[in-house]
Amino acid sequence: MQPMILSGRGVTAVLGPTNTGKTHYAIERMVAHGSGVIGLPLRLLAREVYTRVVEKVGPQHVALVTGEEKINPPGARFSVCTVEAMPRETKAAFVAIDEVQLAGDLERGHIFTDRILHLRGREETLLLGAGTMRPILEQVLPGILVIERPRLSQLFYAGSKKITRLPQRSAIVAFSADEVYAIAELIRRQRGGAAVVLGALSPRTRNAQVGLYQEGDVDYLVATDAIGMGLNLDVDHVAFAQDRKFDGYQYRNLNPGELGQIAGRAGRHTRDGTFGVTGRVDPFDDELVERIETHHFDPVKVMQWRTAQFDFSSIKALQRSIEAVPTVQGLTRALPATDAQALDYLARYPEIIDIATTRERVETLWDACALPDYRRITPAQHADLISTIYFDLVRHGAISEDFLAEQARRADRTDGEIDTLSARIAQIRTWTYVSNRPGWLADPTHWQEKTREIEDRLSDALHERLTKRFVDRRTTVLMRRLRENAMLEAEISVNGDVFVEGHHVGQLAGFRFTPAPGIDGAEGKAVESAAMRALALEFEARAARLHASGNNDLALDSRGIVRWLGEPVGRLTASDNIMRPRVILLADEQLTGNARDHVAARVERFVNHHITTVLKPLDDLSRAEDLQGLARGLAFQLVENLGVLFRRDVADEIKTLDQDARASIRRYGVRFGAYHIFIPALLKPAPAELITLLWALKNDGTEKPGYGELIPVLAAGRTSVVTDAGYERQFYKLAGFRFLGKRAVRIDILERLADLIRPLLQWKPGSGTRPEGAYDGRRFTTTTAMLSILGATPDDMEEILKGLGYRADSVTPEEAQAFLNAGNPTTEGAATPAEETVDEAEADTHTEETPAEAAAETPVEAVAEAEAAPAAATEDAAPAEPKPVLLWRPGGRNDNARARPQGGERGERRGHGNRPQGGEPRDGEARRNDGPRPARNGDRDGGKRHGDRNERKGGKPEHGGKRDHQRSDAKRDNQRFEARPPKKDKPIDPDSPFAALAALRDQLKK
Incomplete structure (x- = not known):
């Protein structure tokens, strides 16, 4: 039998939109009575109302009763409760139920309906809610008095705005935790921070987050629809970032009444508010806007209902009573709630059926099923937890404290991030609820305090994590000070x-x-x-x-930044004089006047001092006043090329320099090498790095590939490195290296290599002990000493020698050994000693075709020195196929005068493998060994200068046929020399001392 529905007589419904002062009116009416009970939809709102009532009558007169919290002073006259925690019957003079429109909610509606129909105050009963409840209340409660209150302020639609363009004091509404967190993170980055309000947060955490917003620490609030349930916030604008939600059964669009309830949070008292959309939500249509602005929504047609008369005679009887349908028009049977779902699961457990055999045990089972699912787990998991609690209650009369202690211990940890702490709070809220259930624990007071302490600690930790993640404290404090107009x-x-x-x-x-x-x-x-x-x-x-600082406090880095005590104060840029770059101050506009002038002058003075100190030989050469004529011109070119010239490029100038002029240049540290004219002192790491920087400033080289990685390696003092084709070649030259195929070799090391090769080519068969590496006076093999100074392998050495213009003849080890054992046999194409003394000028003018300047340049992945290896195989490790022996010779006909390394003043006239300044290959440097060669500057008319000179004298070009013969021979066999026809021996005077020498030579040959 269903209980009788009480009449509406003596019941007053105060209805209206948000911001009509309904809750404030109810509080004022309650404290005007001697006792009262007020029910609210949220624990958070109940805590807020409790605080306001305490301010009016004192804490000793006010009780707070929720499912998870009880504050019940002995003399309490007023009770503030959640609707679920309201008593079924009361003798209080006043009763109020807030947000009665929730009677239509599918999940909680039946509880509100039960309190509306059956709970009354002795003197006064108030029902507070939206105007949409008027028809249904008048239908089910005949005689009810309805008072409609108008909104205290206006509500206007503001359209769509980006989240980052929302005005201050805005609330952004979304319906999932992920979306709320994402929006809050965006606002933190753009606007300083946001408070977060979620239904899953504990009341303490939600209060703390709302406090951040209310106190002005942040100007934005990101929340779910929880803010629509009576929270009193100073919100000027409500923006919907989502308009769909999951209502426990399905995803659906919010209806206009729900949108209006949330939008109505904008505006406070008489201050108008606005609402709109943001993010991916489409703008509201005109009809919806009008309904929200005028608060005209569809009325609630039915209220959810479930019987309050349960049959505990058996589980089946209890289930049948729950499924009862209402007999009053306007009520509809509610969908199964969490407790009914749990009962359905437990009714399938044989052990539950076996133990729930009496009315008292069935009633206890139903009480256990009322445990809220704070953890949002599956119904089956929730039913398992209830069964554990139920068995303890039936078998032991109370829940095991050991079991409860273990559950509390697991939750009592404040480490972890937001999601982890939220899960622990949900878990401990379950045990907080258990500790507040009468008769469930042997020592409920202890566990109420224990679980409350853990929940508060977790809530504080969660608030801290939320604030740390979504609030920039620096910005919030500054904003508060600005609002206070403080200095x-x-x-x-x-x-x-x-x-x-x-x-x-x-x-x-x-x-x-x-x-x-x-x-x-x-x-x-x-x-x-x-x-x-x-x-x-x-x-x-x-x-x-x-x-006033010293030079030790200043430094110049590899990027041209001048640093003072490690901090950038200036930047170098190119000027007309490469040795005097311009200084640009790195300073804000606030550095002005004399202070700026002093900084600029000091930085410029340091830069000039640093360059003249590190590059002193080059600076001295640029200032040299004792150099005259061609010597002065050569010095100028050295300075322009930052201390390194390929000898080939200045062959004509060197040829015309007399000994005095050369000596005057040498006094400034200049060395005339076989391949280069250079200043050895500038090859050290510090000068090399600074030289590279000066060139880079002039040529925008600091941004070119390899500058940042290559220069430190080259400036580290290595003698040779593996090259990388991806790097700018000019960097190698500037750092004092010669780019030779797969390896780059330091210039002074190449000159040492020339010193090693020179005696091997000057040795004459029969003139004494054969030096290591010498072969026949015309060719040589690589030696351990060569490999050692270059830090190269035999393969690397082959690339280097080819890059320097040498060519190789390949013979088998047996042939080479046989030749050495035989002494000095005549080989095809070998030059006679007389040929080796060809005049340099003649060699210059007779040569039309150059040797190969460089081998194919294959890039490698790492810049590292290769280990030196002996040139010949050892006896212990004989290869299956002996490698041929390479016999190196100066490349091309008559190239011995140019490619043959010579000392100091004789050096190479037109060196091979060199590049002009700027890093580009010169005169076909990158061509293969047998490739054609274009005219060079020194050759004037394509290498025909000598022939033209003879023509001016009335003769014909010399050796023209020989050059043709040379080219045809090169095509037939590019691995052999093309020698000129041997000269005829002149008859020797018998009385000459050379006659005896010739006779001795003939005897040695025999």
Whole structure:
């Protein structure tokens, strides 16, 4: 039998939209009575109303009763409850139920319906809610008095706006935790921070987050529809970032009444509010906007209902009573709630059926099924937990404290992030609810305090994590100070950190201030203004210290940045004089006047001193006044090329220099090498790095591939490195290296190599002990000493020698050994000693075709020195196929005068494998050994200068046929020399001392 529905007589319904003062009216009416009970939809709202009632009558007169919390002083006259925790019967003079429109909610509606129909105050009963409840209340409660209250302020539609463009004091509404967190993170980055309100948060955490917003620490609130349930917030604008939600059964669009309930949070008292959409939500249509602005929504047609008369005679009887249908029009049977779902699962357990055999045990089972599913787990898992509790209650009369202690211990941890802490709070809320159930624990007071303590600790930790993740404390404090129109105080630490009101707002490096991210808009301008006031004084003080500092406090890095005590203060850029780059100050506009002039002068003075000190030989050469004529011109070219010239490029100038001129240049540290004219002192790491920088400034080279990686390697003092085709070739030359195929070799090491090769080519068969590596006076083999100084392998050595213009004849080891054992047999194409003394000028003019300047340049992956290896195989490790022996010779006909390494003044006239300045291959340097050669500067008319000279004398070009013969021979066999026809021996005077020498030579041959 269903209980009789009480009449509406004596019941007053105070209805209206949000911001009509309904809750405030109910509080005032309750405290006017001697006793009262008020029911609210949320624990959070119940806590807020409890606080307001305590302020009016004192804490000793007010009780707070929720499913998870009980504050019940002995003399309490007023009770503030959640609707679920309201008593079924009361003798209180006053009863109020807030947000009665929730009677239509599918999940909780039957509870509100039960309280509306059956709970009354002795003197006064108030029902508070939306105007949509008027028809249904008048239908089910005949005689009810309805009072409609108008909204105290207006509500206007503001359209669609980006989240980052929303006005301050806005609430952004979404319906999933992930979306709420994403929006809050975006607002933190763009606007300083946001408070977060979720239904899954504990009331303590939600209160703390709301406090951040209410106190002005943040100007944005990101929340679910929980804010639509009576939370009193100072919100000026409500923006919907989502308009769909999961209602426990399905995803659906919010109806206009729900949208209006949430949008109505905008505006407070008489202050108007606005609402709109943001993110991916489509703008509202005109009809919906009008309904929300005028608060005209479809009325609630039915209220959810479930019987309050349960049959505990058996589980089956209990289930049948729950499924009873209402007999009153306007009520509809509610869908199975969480407790009914749990009962359905437990009714299938044989052990539950076996033990729930009496009315008392069935009633206990139903009480256990009322346990809320705070953890949002599956119905089966929730039913398992209830069964554990139920068995303890039936068998032992109370829940096992050991079991409860273990569950509390697992939850009592404050480590982890937001999701982890939220899960632990949901878990401990379950045991908080258990500890507040009468008769479930042997010592409920202890566990109420214990679980409350753990929940509070977890809630505080969660609030801290939320604040740390979604609130920039620096910005919030500054915003509060700005609202107070206070003068912001700024200070600068010794490390350059700039603080305003104790919060880090940027970094001062040298004379440049970099604001910290996240400060913009009006707040950013105010912060920057406060910081600049402090920076102005700091700039002047720093300028004075820099002006008086020593050179040891300043440094120039590889990118051309001048640093003072490690901080950038200037940057070099190119000027007309490569040795005198221009200095650009790295300073803000606040560095002005004399302070700026002093800084500029000091930095420029340091740069000039640094260049003249590190590059002193080059600087001295640029200032040399004792050099005249061609010597002065050669010195100018050396300075322009930063200390390195390929000898080939200045062959004509060197040829015309007399000994005095050469000596005058040598006094400045210049060396005339076989392949280069250079200053050895500039090959050290520090000068090489600075030279590279000066060139890079002139040629935008600091951004070219390889500059940042290659230069430190080259400047580290290595004698040779593996090359990389991806790097700018000019960097190798500037650092004092010669690019030779797969390896780049330091210039002075190449000159040492020339010193090793020279005696091997000057040795004559029969003139004494054969030096290691000498072969027949015309060719040589690589030696261990060559490999050692180059740090190269035999394969690397082959590339290097080819790059220097040498060519190789390949013979088998047996042939080479036989030749050495035989003494000095005549070989095809070998030159006679007389040929080796060909005049340099003649060699210059007779040669039309150059040797190969460089081998194919294959890039390698690493810049590392290869280990030196012996040229010949050892006896212990004889290969299956002996490698041929390479016999190296100066390349091309008559090239011995050019490719043959010569000492000091004789050096190479037109060196091979060299590049002109700028890093580009010169005269076919990158061609294969047998490739054609275009005219060079020194050759004038394509290498025909000698022939033209003879024609001017009335003769014909010399050796024209021989050159043709040379080219045809090269095509037939490019591995052999093309020798000129041997000269005829002149008859020897018998009385000459050379006759005896010739006779001795003939005897040795025999």
